[in-house]
Amino acid sequence: MSDLLRVAELNAAYAAAIDTDRLEAWPDFFVDDCLYKITSAENHKRGYSAGIVYADSRAMLRDRVTALRTANIYERQSYRHIVGLPVIGATGADGIAAETPFLVARIMRDGRTDLFATGVYLDRIRDERGSLRFAERLVVCDSGHFDTLLAIPL
Amino acid sequence: MSETIAPTEADDNSYAGMRSVDEDYKLEDRRLIDVVDEHPDRVRHQIVTVFPNFVLQKTQNAMALRFFTPKAIDRTHLEFIYFGYADDTPEMRKRRLRHLNLGGPAGFVSMEDGCVGGFVERGIATAADDSAIVEMGGAGTESQATRATEASVRGFWSLWRQMTGL
Numbered sequence: 001m002s003d004l005l006r007v008a009e010l011n012a013a014y015a016a017a018i019d020t021d022r023l024e025a026w027p028d029f030f031v032d033d034c035l036y037k038i039t040s041a042e043n044h045k046r047g048y049s050a051g052i053v054y055a056d057s058r059a060m061l062r063d064r065v066t067a068l069r070t071a072n073i074y075e076r077q078s079y080r081h082i083v084g085l086p087v088i089g090a091t092g093a094d095g096i097a098a099e100t101p102f103l104v105a106r107i108m109r110d111g112r113t114d115l116f117a118t119g120v121y122l123d124r125i126r127d128e129r130g131s132l133r134f135a136e137r138l139v140v141c142d143s144g145h146f147d148t149l150l151a152i153p154l
Numbered sequence: 155m156s157e158t159i160a161p162t163e164a165d166d167n168s169y170a171g172m173r174s175v176d177e178d179y180k181l182e183d184r185r186l187i188d189v190v191d192e193h194p195d196r197v198r199h200q201i202v203t204v205f206p207n208f209v210l211q212k213t214q215n216a217m218a219l220r221f222f223t224p225k226a227i228d229r230t231h232l233e234f235i236y237f238g239y240a241d242d243t244p245e246m247r248k249r250r251l252r253h254l255n256l257g258g259p260a261g262f263v264s265m266e267d268g269c270v271g272g273f274v275e276r277g278i279a280t281a282a283d284d285s286a287i288v289e290m291g292g293a294g295t296e297s298q299a300t301r302a303t304e305a306s307v308r309g310f311w312s313l314w315r316q317m318t319g320l
Binding site: 148 | 176179181182183185186231236247248251252254255258259260262265266268269271272
């Protein structure tokens with residue numbers, strides 16, 4: 001299978017896990033020493049390292065899921081990810097480079113649906129014994145404005 | 155000013171019996187709460203309102219300037235500028251970045267604040283002709299032994315009104 005198809009399949013599975021509330025499966029899309037960050041296009045362009053979410057291990061991603069399930073209180077909601085086709089870049093020592101545009105709608109418990117976020121995933125993807133996993137997933141949102149609440153991962 | 159001093163083991167019982175206390179809850183990656191006492195004052199969390207729309211924040215080792223811009227009756231923009239020191243070690247820089255996870259829209263600590271604010275705003279809108287007031291910790295500005303008080307908020311606005319003559 002081509003890298004394009006393999007990455008597209010990975011992205012589809014990733015989005016489906018989040019949108020169907022299988023958050024416990026979300027950390028498994030990453031390698032152990034991953035970097036997952038949500039930031040804005042402007043901050044990314046300026047080289048700022050801060051993120052709305054910044055996790056530099058898979059254990060931190062699992063901690064976030066545990067917190068969402070058992071500690072944090074927030075309104076019931078779900079996402080619908082529409083993920084575009086990836087642009088595959090060079091394959092280096094830390095895996096395949098890919099850029100994939102996304103659009104996320106958020107559906108609140110009262111039925112309200114909003115266009116919640118658009119942007120691009122900037123990824124480094126590693127092949128671990130035949131399975132592709134994110135070594136790095138930078139979620140670069142087009143807008144620098146975020147809603148008061150960003151509970152579920154993008 | 156609201157601040158939390160890092161407790162010592164001997165005096166750390168301030169949250170005993172609260173609903174949110176769960177002794178079995180453990181982080182897998184404890185670097186989220188790996189704090190260095192960099193200004194040696196044991197302050198773990200401090201939010202200082204300097205001006206009504208300007209706040210200084212320190213949460214563990216994450217430091218931020220926050221600016222509020224009211225945009226409409228139901229809309230406010232809140233801008234965060236996170237910063238560190240030019241001579242931070244790479245480890246310290248990473249530590250600050252990890253501590254950012256506690257604040258902001260996806261913050262483990264602040265997530266509820268945004269949610270509750272939304273509930274209250276929607277609730278208020280349904281009772282436009284009524285009014286209610288909650289005096290948390292009374293109506294005065296004196297220091298109190300409990301943290302369940304808004305004495306510091308009242309103190310800020312009292313001084314603000316004196317200084318501006320409003």
